[in-house]
Amino acid sequence: MNQQVDTRTRILDIAEAAVLDKGFEATSIDEIVAGAEISRGGFFYHFKDKNALARAMLERYIATEDALYDDLFARARELNDDPLHCMLIGLKLLAEMLEEMPTGHPGCVIASTAYQDRLFDEGVRELNRQAILGWRKRFRGMFEEIAQVYEPREPVNMDALGDMVSGVVEGGLVLQRALREHNNASEQIMLFRTFLKLLFAPRQQPV
Amino acid sequence: MNQQVDTRTRILDIAEAAVLDKGFEATSIDEIVAGAEISRGGFFYHFKDKNALARAMLERYIATEDALYDDLFARARELNDDPLHCMLIGLKLLAEMLEEMPTGHPGCVIASTAYQDRLFDEGVRELNRQAILGWRKRFRGMFEEIAQVYEPREPVNMDALGDMVSGVVEGGLVLQRALREHNNASEQIMLFRTFLKLLFAPRQQPV
DNA sequence: TGTCAACTGGACTCGCGGTACAGTGGGAAG
DNA sequence: CTTCCCACTGTACCGCGAGTCCAGTTGACA
Numbered sequence: 001m002n003q004q005v006d007t008r009t010r011i012l013d014i015a016e017a018a019v020l021d022k023g024f025e026a027t028s029i030d031e032i033v034a035g036a037e038i039s040r041g042g043f044f045y046h047f048k049d050k051n052a053l054a055r056a057m058l059e060r061y062i063a064t065e066d067a068l069y070d071d072l073f074a075r076a077r078e079l080n081d082d083p084l085h086c087m088l089i090g091l092k093l094l095a096e097m098l099e100e101m102p103t104g105h106p107g108c109v110i111a112s113t114a115y116q117d118r119l120f121d122e123g124v125r126e127l128n129r130q131a132i133l134g135w136r137k138r139f140r141g142m143f144e145e146i147a148q149v150y151e152p153r154e155p156v157n158m159d160a161l162g163d164m165v166s167g168v169v170e171g172g173l174v175l176q177r178a179l180r181e182h183n184n185a186s187e188q189i190m191l192f193r194t195f196l197k198l199l200f201a202p203r204q205q206p207v
Numbered sequence: 208m209n210q211q212v213d214t215r216t217r218i219l220d221i222a223e224a225a226v227l228d229k230g231f232e233a234t235s236i237d238e239i240v241a242g243a244e245i246s247r248g249g250f251f252y253h254f255k256d257k258n259a260l261a262r263a264m265l266e267r268y269i270a271t272e273d274a275l276y277d278d279l280f281a282r283a284r285e286l287n288d289d290p291l292h293c294m295l296i297g298l299k300l301l302a303e304m305l306e307e308m309p310t311g312h313p314g315c316v317i318a319s320t321a322y323q324d325r326l327f328d329e330g331v332r333e334l335n336r337q338a339i340l341g342w343r344k345r346f347r348g349m350f351e352e353i354a355q356v357y358e359p360r361e362p363v364n365m366d367a368l369g370d371m372v373s374g375v376v377e378g379g380l381v382l383q384r385a386l387r388e389h390n391n392a393s394e395q396i397m398l399f400r401t402f403l404k405l406l407f408a409p410r411q412q413p414v
Numbered sequence: 415t416g417t418c419a420a421c422t423g424g425a426c427t428c429g430c431g432g433t434a435c436a437g438t439g440g441g442a443a444g
Numbered sequence: 445c446t447t448c449c450c451a452c453t454g455t456a457c458c459g460c461g462a463g464t465c466c467a468g469t470t471g472a473c474a
Binding site: 025111113116117154157161163164168170171172175178184195198 | 233319321322324332335340361364375378382384385387391394398404405
Binding site: 248 | 429431432433435
């Protein structure tokens with residue numbers, strides 16, 4: 001039982017690294033099998049097909065990402081209790097984190113599966129969808145909290161603003177991959193941060 | 208000669224539609240061949256392999272996209288001569304356009320190739336890169352023009368701001384595909400527009 | 415001692431990308 | 445009228461990767 005968990009996890013680890021590096025389609029089962037030092041039969045014992053692998057990977061990714069956000073904004077909250085400043089600190093931490101992990105951000109996988117969706121089954125697509133909807137809800141909640149304290153300077157759709165966090169990260173990662181630069185995603189987040197600062201700037205209330 | 212051009216264009220048209228719908232990898236050569244009513248041999252007569260097809264498609268996409276931006280901002284310029292207002296109008300037009308073309312935005316292809324890049328050769332990757340650098344240059348130029356008239360309220364990296372146009376579009380399209388909604392990209396552009404309005408808002412100079 | 419989970423190993427099918435190449439039909443050049 | 449070549453057609457063939465099937469092995473635990 002323990003050995004099973006180990007092998008399964010090992011497969012996921014190796015697949016994860018390969019997929020982040022090369023993309024899902026470019027990662028062959030033979031390669032994973034060789035990396036994990038198991039037989040092809042062993043692979044199919046754990047995952048009925050490549051879709052099942054994709055599903056398991058996505059589930060892990062999303063859980064990791066959620067935990068990361070939880071941790072990030074919890075740390076930000078410790079540093080400042082104000083919802084706006086907490087958000088700004090959290091985004092700063094996120095930007096720094098993205099600069100440190102060169103290619104390996106889970107977000108990749110969302111975009112990657114979104115653009116090859118016909119290769120995946122409904123389960124994978126639905127996981128993808130739920131992940132983004134989850135982030136929308138999370139950030140919309142935070143922005144609504146901010147808006148109660150700082151009235152937005154321009155009217156904004158809060159769902160769209162929540163989506164913008166994911167969108168800016170995804171878009172930044174696309175740029176980063178295509179340009180072969182390494183800090184585009186973090187720069188995009190810093191610009192989004194500037195947007196929030198301006199959007200929720202206090203209305204000429206001097207200190 | 209004329210017939211050659213026709214067949215080549217027909218292949219590109221059919222491939223384009225299929226790729227926008229399903230992604231590059233999910234589009235088989237057999238399918239394109241059937242759609243274009245030619246033989247497999249005929250396909251390979253025009254394109255030495257799938258990479259050559261990808262390159263030709265990308266070139267067309269990028270040219271179309273550039274022409275689209277040219278046209279869009281030329282129309283915006285006719286409506287208003289001020290660089291900031293021209294930008295805001297252009298983005299509004301872009302958002303409207305994105306809402307009208309449900310899935311078929313060229314931007315897809317950039318992101319799609321970026322995430323499967325190991326499947327493509329250096330030529331394709333370089334095309335991709337140059338396209339994004341071209342847009343960076345284009346929009347940075349426009350933002351610098353704006354900044355000469357309206358001093359930005361917060362310091363911003365002009366390259367990153369230029370990239371943000373592409374990034375927001377790409378990110379929006381990723382969300383749109385994953386969520387199976389249809390107006391995310393245009394909403395993200397409208398939010399970016401709000402950002403620009405705040406960033407370049409005149410400093411309390413009454414009219 | 416027997417059972418079961420967790421594999422191994424090998425043989426096989428299928429679809430897809432890609433190669434090779436012989437042949438063909440039509441239009442322009444001589 | 446012939447010749448040539450461009451733009452194909454059609455067929456046979458290869459290799460790779462996904463996925464199936466299944467018989468057999470090994471070690472832990474009841």
